[in-house]
Amino acid sequence: MNILFTFEPKPTIQQGLQEQNPQHDFVFQKGQKPTTSTDVWVTYGEDVKESDLDEKHNLKWISVASAGIEKMPLEKLSEKGIVVTNARGIHKTPMAESILGHILALYRNLPAIYQLTVEKEWRRPKGSRELKGSKAVIIGPGAIGEEVARLLSAFGVTVVGCNRSGREVDSAHKTVPFQNLVEELEDADIVLSLLPSTADTKHALTKSHFKAMKANPIFMNFGRGDVADEAVLVEALENGWIRHAVLDVFEIEPLPKESPLWSQDNVTISPHVSSHSDYYVERALEIFSRNLIKWEQGESDLENQVDLKLGY
Amino acid sequence: MNILFTFEPKPTIQQGLQEQNPQHDFVFQKGQKPTTSTDVWVTYGEDVKESDLDEKHNLKWISVASAGIEKMPLEKLSEKGIVVTNARGIHKTPMAESILGHILALYRNLPAIYQLTVEKEWRRPKGSRELKGSKAVIIGPGAIGEEVARLLSAFGVTVVGCNRSGREVDSAHKTVPFQNLVEELEDADIVLSLLPSTADTKHALTKSHFKAMKANPIFMNFGRGDVADEAVLVEALENGWIRHAVLDVFEIEPLPKESPLWSQDNVTISPHVSSHSDYYVERALEIFSRNLIKWEQGESDLENQVDLKLGY
Incomplete structure (x- = not known):
């Protein structure tokens, strides 16, 4: 699968992900948009726009490394049948x-x-x-x-x-x-x-x-x-x-x-800092990694899947 | 018994003590010194001087409404056989x-x-x-x-x-x-x-x-x-x-x-304020009141009795 990160974790974390998942292709590039071949998009969520979700995509799953998803185009995501998971709980x-x-x-x-x-x-x-x-x-x-x-x-x-x-x-x-x-x-x-x-x-x-x-x-x-x-x-x-x-x-x-x-x-x-932690990215990516295994095996019970109708 | 307080609790507290112990005479007077007829001295401790403990006293028990007693003349108190209790634990x-x-x-x-x-x-x-x-x-x-x-x-x-x-x-x-x-x-x-x-x-x-x-x-x-x-x-x-x-x-x-x-x-x-509390005096006096009952009944196991040799 082609997995796009639109944020850039530390090099050691990037390397770890690639080594643990040699069967997948990872791209880590802030500001990037998913291409027609992107299968999974890992993002903080704020860069997901309605216009990114057009027909030609392969995109089936967006993994959000944050808890709040209120800025995402939830209706369009629901319409497109795109699964969204978030990182609630790690905060x-x-x-x-x-x-x-x-x-x-x-x-x-x-x-x-x-x-x-x-x-x-x-x-x-x-x-x-x-x-x-x-x-x-x-x-x-x-x-x-x-x-x-x-x-x-x-x-x-x-x-x-x-x-x-x-x-x-x-x-x-x-x-x-x-x-x-x-x-x-x-x-x-x-x-x-x-x-x-x-x-x-x-x-x-x-x-x-x-x-x-x-x-x-x-x-x-x-x-x-x-x-x-x-x-x-x-x-x-x-x-x-x-x-x-x-x-x-x-x-x-x-x-x-x-x-x-x-x-x-x-x-x-408190300028929206209460969740800050040295362990934030590691914890968000632990959820992503566990979900990636489930996703590959075709399991439907992903961790932290968002109900797009309820918005959380 | 004659009970001298050299600090002044709120009037309601003074009244409560007197009502609960009508058999005793209470004096509440900051800056006062024990007289020959004082049996019990209730104090924050810092006003207890070696010179206050001379021969003519009746004084048998000093109840300190604080935890630190390092400024008190411990040796002299020990020599005189005066029992000292403190308020450790209420902080x-x-x-x-x-x-x-x-x-x-x-x-x-x-x-x-x-x-x-x-x-x-x-x-x-x-x-x-x-x-x-x-x-x-x-x-x-x-x-x-x-x-x-x-x-x-x-x-x-x-x-x-x-x-x-x-x-x-x-x-x-x-x-x-x-x-x-x-x-x-x-x-x-x-x-x-x-x-x-x-x-x-x-x-x-x-x-x-x-x-x-x-x-x-x-x-x-x-x-x-x-x-x-x-x-x-x-x-x-x-x-x-x-x-x-x-x-x-x-x-x-x-x-x-x-x-x-x-x-x-x-x-x-932190200017020695970490123990501050609205309930401080009440709690210190709860210990005093429990000890007063024991003292009257001649019991020797007073709560929070200080070991004058160890200093705590």
């Missing part, structure tokens, strides 16, 4: 560590401690709190949310999961369907969205959700930026409905210079 | 949360993210690492160290405890005696001292310990500041033997303006 460890780091840092006053260190000033900042005994609501918990729930539980946090189905989330105290979210938000100390971007999740968190947050929680968005309208977020911050927002994702990325989020005191702008 | 939750927060923040690049937020700049800082799979050495693990070990284990960190006896530490992968510390430091990614200040621990971490740290670890001191000479610490930082130091305690506190630690880039100065 679990670095993202959960980032999320726990942000929570603990805010509870234990680390931003103030860093600032006082820079100012060379010995002063004990007020407002350190204990995480233990608090309540977190995780909206849209998949692999990442379950890992966050497991770790928060170790800290003595009560975790409530919220998903469409109400399907029980591992390590969560309980799981509620989306229509019961508002009542769980009332006494939440931490609200974390991990929702992907789909037609159903766009602006799914409304002003009424934020107004319901009576315990002045930390709001964290580590899913996709369009789950809440930026104007609603700013209103929640300005009215003190939320204590602090930690945002890893935004409606427009990079966040435009003129966004009012930059000028809020109580916002942490 | 467990807030300190472990602070320690985990500092570790995760450094691994996940949060100081850079905070700085970029302040500068209103969208840039992805390099150097995020994963905590999972790393190795931590905890020197002097008591209740706090065991809690840190438990939490680090949940993150997939291999924890090695190090104490005088080699007594097995809960949640640690293994525990080694102090004479085997150097070899464990060689591949440590995190080195955490929780040692108290005693004659044995003063400057117990020497230049040879820091030079042995080949994996360029984060060094954290949350025990007492005199475990390492400040000059040795600065040398370790300047030579890159350690990647970063997070210091909650110092040989002299407040850390003097002229200390070279202030001018190191890779130091976090």
Whole structure:
């Protein structure tokens, strides 16, 4: 088979793939487009355009080395019968560590401690709190949310999961369907969205959700930026409905210079880096390699196959 | 009995103590000294002077609402047969949360993210690492160290405890005696001292310990500041033997303006705040109240009784 990578892993990784799969032809070329002879396309996803999927292709499978596929032409892919797999799950460890780091840092006053260190000033900042005994609501918990729930539980946090189905989330105290979210938000100390971007999740968190947050929680968005309208977020911050927002994702990325989020005191702008890891590419390609064996053997149960109708 | 508090808890707490113990007389007065009729002294410890312990006293028990007692006249207390209890263990939750927060923040690049937020700049800082799979050495693990070990284990960190006896530490992968510390430091990614200040621990971490740290670890001191000479610490930082130091305690506190630690880039100065908590006084007084019942009943197994010879 002809396998096209439109990103360029380290030379040792390229070599490893070729040595383990001598029966296939690999091309590693950023900016390349699939040709009529390309069988498999391995990509970060953002370079897949509708115009790339025309009739003359042989293309049957696109392996995406990222989790979010909302920028891909899903309808056209579905129409063409092209199988899409992604790398969901590999972000679990670095993202959960980032999320726990942000929570603990805010509870234990680390931003103030860093600032006082820079100012060379010995002063004990007020407002350190204990995480233990608090309540977190995780909206849209998949692999990442379950890992966050497991770790928060170790800290003595009560975790409530919220998903469409109400399907029980591992390590969560309980799981509620989306229509019961508002009542769980009332006494939440931490609200974390991990929702992907789909037609159903766009602006799914409304002003009424934020107004319901009576315990002045930390709001964290580590899913996709369009789950809440930026104007609603700013209103929640300005009215003190939320204590602090930690945002890893935004409606427009990079966040435009003129966004009012930059000028809020109580916002942490994490520039979509929470999944960063030294092991990222290796892990994504482990999934690809396992799927390549299945694909060759004609198996249909590929790992992480995307439901193109649902968008995740 | 006459019970003197030389710190002043919230009025509601004072009232609660008096209501629960109507048979005793309480005085709450900062700066006060025990009189000849004082039976029990409740203090943060720093105001207990050798001259306070003269012949004419009735004083039999000092209940210290803190963990460190190194500033108290231990020999004189021992000589006078005065029982000392402290509040060790109540720092467990807030300190472990602070320690985990500092570790995760450094691994996940949060100081850079905070700085970029302040500068209103969208840039992805390099150097995020994963905590999972790393190795931590905890020197002097008591209740706090065991809690840190438990939490680090949940993150997939291999924890090695190090104490005088080699007594097995809960949640640690293994525990080694102090004479085997150097070899464990060689591949440590995190080195955490929780040692108290005693004659044995003063400057117990020497230049040879820091030079042995080949994996360029984060060094954290949350025990007492005199475990390492400040000059040795600065040398370790300047030579890159350690990647970063997070210091909650110092040989002299407040850390003097002229200390070279202030001018190191890779130091976090946490001004002895890691144990801060809204629940601090309540928890210390819960121990005191339990001990007061035992004391009245003439029981000898008081909770958290200090060994005045060992100093902890």
